[in-house]
Amino acid sequence: MSAAAPEGSPAGDLVVDWYASAARDLPWRQPGVDAWAVLVSEVMLQQTPVARVEPLWRQWLERWPTPADLAAAPTGEVIRAWGKLGYPRRALRLQAAAGAIAADHGNVVPSDVETLESLPGIGTYTARAVACFGYGQRQPVVDTNVRRVVARLVHGRAEPLPARAADLADITALAPADHDRAVRFSVAVMELGALVCVARTPRCGSCPVRTVCAWRLAGSPAHDGPPRKVQRFAGTDRQVRGRLLDVLRAATDPVPQVELDAAWADPVQRTRCLDSLLADGLVVQTDDDRFALPG
C-alpha cells in the first residue's frame, strides 16, 4: 500500500461545496494576496474577531507592504498602529518575525511549516494557516472553529475535549482526497465553524453536514465534561496593562509617572503592571523617569 494516499470523506466534500457558495468575501482571501499579507491577517486574527481586524489589516499592509518595511519601523509606531486589537505583544512578535524574515529568509515569508513555527508568535495553527492559505499547500489547519466542528461532526460532543493531540489526525482524515479540494477544505471547515457550527447557538438547519453529524444523530446532547473556565477581565492585570498602554498610545511625548497613576487606583497592581509592560518591551522608561512607547 502506498504511503499516504488520502482517503477522503463524504463530509469533507460537502463542506467544500458549501464553502463555494457561503464563504465570506474577506480581503485576505482575494487572489494575489501574498503570504506576508496572509501572515499579518492570521496574527491579527488570533483571538480577535474578523470585523475588528479588517480595517487595521488594510492600513497595516499599506504602510508596511513587506516584512522588511515592518522590521525597519520604530517599535512604538508598530504598537500604536496595532491600535486596540488587543494582546499587543502580538505586534512585537510580528515585528520580530518580520525582522527574522528580512534578515534570514531574503524578505520572503518561509513556506515550510517547521521554519514558520520557529518564528516569534507563529505557533501550530498560524504556521499551517500560512502554508495553506498563503502558499496553497495541503495542510491540516486546526483552530477553535475546527476543533468545535470535529467535536460535533466526528465525536458527537457538544464541545471539544481539552486534549487536542489527535486534532490534526482527525481533520486530516476528514479532508477530501483531491489536492485542490483538500486545500480549500482547510479554510472551509474554519468557515463552517465561524458561520454555522458556532459555539453558542449552532445553525444546524443550514448545515451542509447535518445528515452525517454524529452530534445531531445522537440528539445533540449537552456538554457533559467539566465547564470551561471563563476568563475574567474586570480588575485583572490585563485590564490595568490595557489602561496604562492606552495612556501611552494617546501621548505624543513621554509621560510623567503621575499621568500613569491616574489610570489605575491601586498602586501595587499599577506598579506590577507597569513593570510587566517594561519587561515585555511594550514600554520604555526615559532618562528623566518618564514613560513612553519604545522608539
Added chain:
DNA sequence: TAGTCGTGGAT
C-alpha cells in the same frame, strides 16, 4: 498543563 495575555460586540 494551566494560567496569562486585551478588547468589545453579542446574547
Added chain:
DNA sequence: TATCCAAGACT
C-alpha cells in the same frame, strides 16, 4: 447587567 466568546502563543 453579566457572561460568553473571538482564525492562539507562550511559559
